[in-house]
Amino acid sequence: MRHLPALLALSLSVALAPQAVARTPAVLAIGQVQGSGPRSPLEGRQVTIEGFVSADLRAGLGGVFLQDAGDRDPATSDALFVQMDPARALPAGQWLRVTGTVQELAAGKGGQTLTALQAETVAAARARPAPGITVLEAVPASWEALEGMKVCIAAPLTLAGQDQLARHGELTVAFDGRLWQPTELAAAGTAENAALGADNARRRLRLDDGSSQRDPGRVSYLPEAAQLRTGMVFRGVEGVVDQRYDGDYRLQLTAALPVPAIERPQPPAVSGALRIAAFNLENYFNGDGHGGGFPTLRGAKTFAQFQAQQAKLVATIRGLDADVAALMELENDGYGPDSAIAGLVRALNEGQDKERHWAFVDAGEGPGDNPIRVGIIYRAARVAPVGRPAVLEREPFGERSRVPLAQAFRMGRTGRPFVVVANHFKSKGCSEASGADADQNDGQGCWTATRVASARLLHQWLQRDPTGSGGGDAVLLGDFNAYAMEDPIRQLQADGWRDAFKVAGVSRPYSYVYNGLTGRLDHALLNPGMAARLKGAAEWHINADEADDAGYQGHNVPGPWRSSDHDPLLLGFDP
Secondary structure, three states: OOOOOOEEEEEEEOOOOOOOOOOOOOOOOOHHHEEEEEEOOOOEEEEEEEEEEEEEEEEHHHHEEEEEOOOOOOOOOEEEEOOOOOOOOOOOOOOOOOOOEEEEEOOOOOEEEEEEEEEEEEEEOOOOOOOOOEEEOOOOOOOOHHHOOOOEEOOEEEEEEOOOEEEEEEEEEEEEOOEEEEHHHOOOOOOOHHHHHHHHHHHHHEEEOOOOOOOOOOOOOOEEEEEEEEOOOEOOOEEEEEEEOOOOOOEEOOOOOOOOOOOOOOOOOOOOOOOEEEEOOOEEEEOOOOOOOOOOOOOOHHHHEEEEEEHHHHHHHHHOOOOOOEEEOOOOHHHHOOOOHHHHHHHOOOOOOOOHHEEOOOOOOOOOOOOEEEEEEEEEOOOOOEEEEEEOOOOOOOOOEEEEEEEEEEEEOOOOOOOEEEEEEOOOOOOOOOOHHOOOOOOOOOOOHHHHHHHHHHHHOOOOOOOOOOOOOOEEEEOOOOOOOOHHHHHHHHHHOEEHHHOOOOOOOOEEOOOOOEEOOEEEEEEEHHHHHHEEEEEEOOOOOOOOOOOOOOOOOOOOOOOOOOOOOEEEEEE
């Protein structure tokens, strides 16, 4: 259930109609009712205000916004939310006079209050020009001083997240670029991390559809057939400043959102003759392997959805044009001809020249008994396995973190051996988490201790040459479920593993967007020998920035777009 935090409102208990009164009460400026603090200075008193109907949101929010000409005090808002009967016809553009008693009502769980005017009379007021629209060139010093007012934001607003669009008709935008996960850029518990969180809160704004309805279907402010990508920039956004639900300030839009033409990235290009990729497939389950067996435990619910999902994954992997690829979230159903990994390789090879064919590493079983597993595929005409595949099935791998898979390869007859390790650490969800694995409220989520233990054990295991290849160069790839400055990644770096994107000099890489915050859960970590061979690193931003609806379970935009919820990465090396 959503909660209403502090917002000045007028609750009208009578129908809109001219009222006969014995004497005309003094009309106060709305700014006098609002005051400059979180509570009205006139709480408990009867007041009369006049205002212009700047937005009629009775159908969606049960009220209208009124704004007057202002009291010339920049610390007070000149507008107010007025609760009003949705059945009463009230076109925007009308001036109203409202008399009632100012009240403070509890709203939300954070101690916020809703300042309300319990109306006694409502009447049409003298017509006059509409109040001007406030133009914002930057983040305002105080949203409170603008609450309820109509604004036009001339400053560019970056789309930071769209995960609440389908459910609540909301977008998250930000002044001055993306909002970054604080633990992507600074270690948990540091002053820098706290400053990043505070800056996110300062720059963040919600765009809303003027309705509390869940699952609204078509969102009123979006143009027909609009396509959105996180990172795109809006200019000239208009609406009234509001505050409700989660306490964040939001703009209830009064005009269509000016959506720019969508721009999508080409496949990444990296230097180096040897190309290694990593990609989380987001639950690739293939039923019985013959078109039946749907719905499965995860992933596609029908065979038609599976075909659409597979087409997107094939387009992604082919577009990366790698020689070796580490994969996450494959169905853990063996290595037989009907297995998910065998089916994916067949789909990749269909219609391709033999020199472009893929093969998969067969670990015999598993690895592990989790419903999803990691896997490794490779171009047999480009690289050859060296030694044996190896898995690490000691706890915390297995029940918590997925079991890692390692395989050594060599490019051509003279290439130096290198070890590829596919990983998928325990997620941040808090089910069954306790003790050190419970949420420490430091931004790292749950199961941090397990992920750190996984990192330590992984490093120790690789020191013993588990593939028997004798290859000293190695790359750790996959979904570590930890942002770049969180404890598991810092542990691996302390053990000598180097961030490939830092080695390559890539600025602000990212692979995942969650709750309007951008960061990396997917990493490539190199030991010193492999770092010396690195020639380039890139991500292909085909998923994290795309709307869920672009995927195979939505409108299924043709191509690799939203083939998963994670972006794939690509590395280039000397062979």
